Amino acid sequence: MEEKQKGMWPLVEKYYQDYGSRARELKKDGIKFMGYICSFVPVEIIRAAGFVPFRIRGNVHEPITKGNTQLETIACPFMRSCFDLSFKGHYDFCEGVIIPHACDSMTRSYSVWKYSLGLPYSHFVNVPHTVNAASLQFFEAELNTFRKSLGRYAGKEINTAEIAQAITAYNQLRKKVKALYELRKTNPPLVSGTEMAKLLTVTAGLPVEEANLLCDQALDQLPQRTAPSDKKFPRILIDGACIDNIDLVQLVEESGASVVADDLCLGMRDFWPTTDVDQDPLKALSRRYLEKLNCPRTFRQSPGGSLSDDLQARFGDMGAHIKEFGVDGIIIYVYKYCDPFGFEVSARKAYLSSLGVSILYLEDEYSAGTIGRLRTRIQAFLEMMG
């Protein structure tokens, strides 16, 4: 492949393989980084405070060792891996860590993170579970508490204009990612699921301006591609929590399918919703993170009262994506010890079955050691789909 055709992909590969390398480079230039975990942390406020938000990532190839000395093995394995790497110093360029009230594993481990890492700054963002006018008001107040707290640490008052500016930058990124997803609608898609997983993982560890630039380059380059062949593969949507390693997606694609869509935290769940720009920034952020982010940890009162209404309200966005992206099969991929997603598997299967797509449910442990077992299951699933 010509260097020009490769475009930004070698850089994406570099940042993916050595996650945090760009942060280390920038830190030498005086750029400050603030670590966070999970999609419920409002990165716009961190950015407005003058920090680069850095999404803490795990590594399925690195055994969890040091982390086990401080955190029980019954916690979510993804979160344990994130903690383990942080505790080993992989992300020591971060000045602090922000953890949201997303699930028990995060909430109960907040003190463990705070004291074990010994970082100068930490904050817990309390996200309510229900969505109504009072919840939105509460969450707005909670975001304001976060704004003031981070401002005190940064030695500045984070003003509304700075938050609005950060909202614009992140909205741009989300819109660009959405445009990249459009390239997956063709059959075969112009960008593979593996490439997208790499790119999206990488953007979470970069200044938003650089992430925007990478997406711009991808948007320039990818439409020029011609499909590698006319062969059409089964089109798969992966549904689950946070997948920040490409191994599963790559395995599915190596097994003879195209991953064309997802319902994942580092995917459509997080990148699809934008923040409204026609209202007070904190109010708009409270709405984006509480009302628009569709995660099972947030409870939405069933609008009509019937079970089918409830399932539609909870999973209807995934149903729409299935149609939009011409999805043939779904892989529900849930980590062991994940209560928010684990309690939904049965209902998700019921809803997805009603749409007539093939479904494979996998429970996994956030370890590359399980790839062999997964390969057998995935190959059998794809064979069954024909």
Added chain:
Amino acid sequence: MAEEQKKNENQKRRTATKAASMIGPMVKELIAATHRAKAEGKKLAYTFISCHYEEIVRAMDVVPVWTENFAGICGAKRDAERFLSRAESLDFSRSLCSYALCGIGFDQWREDLGEMPPDPPWGGQGRPDMMLSSGQILCDPRNKWYQAAQQFMPDVPNYNFSIPWPLYDDDIELTEIEPYYIKYIVSELKGLIAFLETQTQKRMDYDRLGELVNLTERTWNMIWETYELRRAVPTPMDTGDAMNTMVPWAFMMATQESYNFFAELNRELKEKIARKEGVIKDEKYRLLWGGGLPAWFALKDFNYFNSKGAVFPVETTYRLIEPIYRLNIPDTNDPLERIAYRWFRYWTYMYDKAKKRPGSEPDVERLIQFIEDYKIDGVVMHEAFSCRTWHLGLIWQLSQLKKIYKPVPFLTIGPDGTKNVEHRELPTLILESDIIDINSYSEADTRNRIDAFIETLESIKKQREN
């Protein structure tokens, strides 16, 4: 041999107090009462413990069905497996909260049959008319369990209300955030009342609600005062019994019966103290049950500790109360505000104390308070694999406790022969199994660990005596 083993399993745990021995029949009656209420046409609601909605539910004449209680009964009777495996067959992972799995497995079976599953423990769990979920800051299953159960009971409405409290952060001033927390909690409680009014077609009687809030506050005070009697040496009641007496706290709050129970227990403990009658004759070691729900199928392990001379005068588990005066609840006649303040201040009242000890946190500070108040020699915790809510952070709590609190004196001799007294941390033990999934439990392994722990306590005791 098998019969002998079965006989041993069926042997009741030995209780130290009459009050604790009365709990079995009380729980049976609680469950029977839900069946009678159903037959009389009263509304039944699935409910969770410690959500501070007891007064509201009772004031609306809705009958609570405590689903965690029923799962615990299944566990204690070693009869949970058939419900757990049924839930597993419905794609609920065995790594999820086993209380919830047991409940969902039971519900699906009951709905499938149109009647109770065969030989249901103590008559089984009645079909609810509504379910009251609780999105707190902890316990994902309280947020998800009933939503999942609704798949098998689609006609039963599920209402979820969110009652947060703030986690401890050094740079947060409680006085700044309390107003918006209280406002929100009151709003969520009003939402719950509106839902119950719709379901029951009756209006909330706020005078009655106020009376039940008063009763709850008096009961909290009575429980605190009663449990504080356990400071006595020898202690008249230990954690084994407290795992029984949690019933009137968890499942009967806002009833006169709950208050009366603790008043009677109070009287019983005072009599035992007057007679210097302890849980065991020769109390050698006083332990703190410092965290974790018990393995309901293995409560006899408390007797095993007793057989080694160890007692538990105090526990953090199911002690989610404080004397109301300590919470400094602002003067208000609004019962919803009183509930909201009680909730918020219960969870935060230790924060100021924690701030004063570098490296401390409210959970650790609570351990230190109990260690000092109850003259504790060692800390025991239990890690239940299926529950992240109460079992994550235990390792860290003990690790932090050891760093900042070293109360055990020991003698060192310097190079020049001078004797010095230094201090080291309390011995600790973490047991591992589950709340009701017996597959996780090994009696031999558990007792080996207890034996080793007792040896450590013995060694320290000898050093002290020397």
